[in-house]
Amino acid sequence: MTQHLPPPAPIDFSGDALFLDFDGTLVELADRPDGVIVGERLIATLHALSDRLNGRLALVSGRDIATLDGFGMAGLAIAGSHGAEWRLADGTVSETARPPGMDDARGRFEQFADTHGGVLFEDKPLGAALHYRMSPEWGQECRALAENLAQAHGFHVQHGHEMVELRRAGVDKGVAIADILKRAPFAGHRPVFLGDDVTDEAGFEQVARSGGHGVLIGTMRATAATFRLPDVSSVNEWLHHSLKGGPED
CATH class of the missing domain: 3.40.50.1000 (HAD superfamily/HAD-like)
Structure with a gap:
């Protein structure tokens, strides 16, 4: 490097x-x-x-x-x-266009954030994200949920600063x-x-x-x-x- x-x-x-x-x-x-x-x-x-x-x-x-x-x-x-x-x-x-399956991902992300303190759900017109900067102990579970939803719907998983997002592939x-x-x-x-x-x-x-x-x-x-x-x-x-x-x- x-x-x-x-x-x-x-x-x-x-x-x-x-x-x-x-x-x-x-x-x-x-x-x-x-x-x-x-x-x-x-x-x-x-x-x-x-x-x-x-x-x-x-x-x-x-x-x-x-x-x-x-x-x-x-x-x-x-x-x-x-x-x-x-x-x-x-x-x-x-x-x-908004990717098919994003409404399902949004619902799953929102439910996760509601039941895990400090995790924030961010809804986007063309994607959905979970932010765990305030509760990094939930990071692994956030990433695992995103990976599962990505496999189910063909999304791309975008990792960032203590957040994970699902968006259209390509x-x-x-x-x-x-x-x-x-x-x-x-x-x-x-x-x-x-x-x-x-x-x-x-x-x-x-x-x-x-x-x-x-x-x-x-x-x-x-x-x-x-x-x-x-x-x-x-x-x-x-x-x-x-x-x-x-x-x-």
Whole structure:
């Protein structure tokens, strides 16, 4: 495993297309999915960066588009639900249907959360998740339930920071980034993707294949990223510094 990765250079507004994970990258992780704090400075910075990049900024998140819009991200390009849906800044939309069997999984997850203290159920339009950050002793049972339901319905099991999620197989953040890179205004530009979790590795691999690079956020681990920033605060400062002092377009 690489022991050290350097920080990325400031954004090149003439050549880069910027892709950003949300939780753990732009905002600190919270015990509850609805407990994250999205500051006004971050919202303003993201919209200003999108303008400077002529729309070549996209959030790439496990959260659905509607939830991110509610945090102040309406008007930005977003790939939500781990790539199962995306929207460009011009309103172009692509989404998959809710997977068959997801209602059964939702019911089983909700029942599990109701009977295991500290486990939180998160319902999503195209998936379902259990969060066990507040009660990690239930993690193994959460993961086992997810695996059983995945086998029964053909879902993909997505592991994250003390959570497990079921979603449609065949889509991920890398697939979403590849799709968006085929379309204006992203086509023909170098992709840069920032993410913190193992769910972001598919994105790191895709941007590398597309001539760009990934930026790992947080503690060093085995990764396809080639740059690193240590925490959420450093990401916000990097974005703000790029906006105020990065190369002009």
